Amino acid sequence: MKEQKMKVVSIFNQKGGVGKTTTNINLAAFIALKGHKVLVIDIDPQGNTSSGLGIEKEKLEYTTYELLVGDASINEVILPVENIEYLKIVPANMNLAGADLELSYMEHRESILKRKLEDLTEEFDYVIIDCPPSLGLLTINALTASDTVLIPMQCEYYALEGISQLVKTIQKVKKGLNRNLEVEGVVLTMFDPRRNLQIQVAEELKSYFGELVYESSIPRNVRLAEAPSYGVPIALYDPKAKGAEAYEDLADEFLRKQV
């Protein structure tokens, strides 16, 4: 692992509520628990990844806001995550809500995160960025800084309508800002294989994305929705829950695909 270069992955889908944050928290936690060093960057003003990993959002001195808009270095804004040695986080809170506008006046506004990441002194195997459900400069900064995009998809009719917008955004970033950006994979979230529509949509996603669709899908599981209120990932909240098994499988599949 040591020789491998750090990989930066954005969890992105411009559609809201599809499981980006749940995937970020739980995938990152399992990868870290398996012995890989992971830095999560919360670039969403909702700050759900931060609170879901036990960070008290209101009390923070340094956040993603100070990193992107202020002059904080990446090394100053990293916090540990309790009980998971190999997991760290750059937290966010509502302060970040104004950043899109402030960034728009800044020089090289799309690549601020990318350049800040170059100053990292601590070694990480993976940096995983939780994007907001929008296509503004925060998301563009995440995609510009990333090697790959991991896309959570809910298998409902509207998922298909969102694909062209999603692919267009990735293409736009690829063309102008980050030629090397690739799709890491597509994960089906809140998936219920007993529902016909979900099966149909899953089939369409597979015919579009091919083997980029992970074999591990994430079922709807209430324990996954409960865990954030305790500020812990499912791996610590209820490791035997269906949702925990699913995210552990996803972490294994993600790691298998790295070499």
Ligand code: ATP
């Ligand atoms: P946003 O676009 O607002 O950032 P998101 O894409 O990050 O949303 P989440 O916050 O992860 O989506 O999930 C939306 C809601 O669905 C949350 O309340 C979350 O707890 C719940 N949820 C996500 N995945 C599951 C699941 N597999 N089973 C049950 N509930 C889930």
Ligand code: MG
């Ligand atoms: Mg989210």
